Amino acid sequence: MTAELPGEGAAIARCPHCEAPVEGPEDRFCCHGCETAYHLLQDMGLGEWYAKRESPGARPETSDHAWNAVPVQRTPRGDCTTLAIDGLRCTSCTWVVERVLERTEGVQAAQVSYATGRAKVTWDPEVVDLERLASRIAAIGYAPRPVDAPAPPDPLFTNLAVAVFGTANLMLLTAAIYASWLDGMEPRFMVLFRWGALALATPIATWSAEPFWRGAFAGIRERRIGMDVPIALAVGVLYVHGLVQTLRGAEAYLDSLGMLVTLLLVGRILESRGRRDTADAAAAIASRLPRTARRRTVDGVEEVSPSDLAPGDLLELGPGTEIAADATLTEGALQVQTSMLTGETAPRTLAVGDDLLAGSVVLEGTGAARVVRAGENTTAMRMAEAVREAIDRPTVDNPANDLAPTFTAATIAVAALAGAAWSWAVSIPVGVEVAVAVLVVACPCALGLAVPLGVSAGLGALARRGVLLRDGDALLRLGEIDTVAIDKTGTLTFGEPTVLVADDAVLRVAAGLERASGHPIARAITREAVRRRIPLPMPQELQETAGVGVEGVLDGHRYALRSGGAGRVELLADGVVTGSIELGDRPREDAVQAMAALKAADLGVTVLSGDVSEATERLAHEVGVDAFHGSLLPHDKAAWIGQHGRVLFVGDGLNDGPALGAAHVGLAMRTGAGTALGVADGIIARDGLAPLVAAVRGARATRTAIRANLRRSLVYNALAVTAAAAGLVNPLVAAILMPFSSALVIHGASRVERELSRT
């Protein structure tokens, strides 16, 4: 595969696997990993993938998860488990991973999903193990990782199916009964239809509505009346009334019962769908933590699981160690990358006494660290846990839940009063009929759907755009903000070195030397070379000395790359400086656009930075923001926020903790330090600032939608209850009113996604 080098017009060669430009007239592999991947695929007879793929392969990297610790399910066909696979970029990717797995000896079945990024594999444990399967996937350039909690299949789906089936048939039968009001019907058919309806309503009221029953009983036991209680009450009243009426040979509200259960189940399913993305993201955070740790004992060093670590243990650290617990460095000096939550930041140099966070990776140096917090207590796990908790209890701050006890009491009171009045004025059967009618039309359907549907639509829409919020409450607060304060380094900028100034020739040699290094500066250099479409040369005798630099032989010269002071790297040819590369922080590509979008949304935008005022001013102007404050200490930022009303603060650093806490809503970049993530109301889990804009717009749309929904359902309930108490509602009227109100609410909630999809 060849492409034009811009400006020169000469064809350049590319690596057959990853399509990185390589030097020379012919296509050659850029690295050993790509070569292995290519031959592996060819040997398996999967060479056609190269023709059908839509994006180049990823460069293989080794993975080091503890695969034997992954829980597997024993089935008659073999062991079975689900893996998450990162790096699936097109459907051809799922095709090739699936084939590679299937053609590995011992694999019984493999299914890879592009939509969820997961692979389900069944294998014979006698022949092959998970470690080998994972290394096969890694060898062709994808990154498999264990899934902490496999997403359970949606059990409500079957409840809904039965409810829909029953309700549809119920409506047919009751429609026939309603038609008989005009034309009359033979009594035996009437009996048949009524008993048929009861037969259909029974599984709906019991089996399909089981989640509501369970929720209501749990709520009553814990003395916490949520939305499930009025729902179960309505279902119970409807069913018992229907049963009695059928025995008496009179009209029931059984079709309304079916409609109520069906719509509420739809609401529940939408709710869990909307949260699944957030759940996946939380699982991903946890799975990025290492699965083994090296603990120092009196006899030497032993390999243990992070869950066995306890505060006080000594961790042995060396280059490449992933830190398994929050710890304090007790000996040695290290350069670490706080790559928590897969973020990338400039490496930090740590000395004895400095804190290390679980999930950081040691780049250089050796040492030992004493565990401060282990297992579930580490900052990373607490963050993952907080996200997960928010997912489990999304309606914790649901205003409808607060309304539920009042709503329930009011409904029962009105029903009792109306029933008593009619009993006294007309007759007891009429009184009972009116009381039931009140309970039926005051159905909590619309109210029960209003907030959870809105919040989950909002949370789901935001999660799909890379913003993970802790809970629905944060989403509602985010909809109220009027000012955005934004941190500079790492938030508006990349927060890691990028190449600012470099000569093509110098960059070419430097990138060749740094091709195999994982150092942030090395990555910045190779990335820039790839961006400029400069082919990476292949130096000989490559040598990397930690803390000093790299050297190698290329085109007959011995080149070396050395640090040339702050933000500068020097290239030496045969010991003489021949060029330099300047590196520095740069605003994110979409910063200008994002700031403009925030301003367009009538928000005041201010840059708050700890950096000197001139640098802050320069950057603020570069991204088009007029308001800025530089040289701020952490508590200065918090104080500024305290004076400015409803502020959304976006930051990343350790020193942003106070500001994130002080803000109405605090969002942390995923690259941020542990404390920042712990204090924040949510994470921007994707590179760039576009998710920030989506978050603000989505939260506003959610607020509008929820308010409209609550208004609608309250108006509906007030009107319907009045009509019912006045004796104007019969089963037919109820059957028309109820789905109408619910449809309004569902439509209102879907507005959030539509609002965000509109560019």
Place this chain on the structure above:
Amino acid sequence: MDILLVLMPVALLLGAVFAWLFVRAARSGQFEDLDDPAIRMLQDD
């Protein structure tokens, strides 16, 4: 019209059989992944 007395129970029974089949299919995992088949059909292999 007497045929209704037979047809209705038969229809309900048939419906119930299909509902049962659906529940079985759902439990065996046929609806776990609803997004991929749509993408998969574009892939010729």
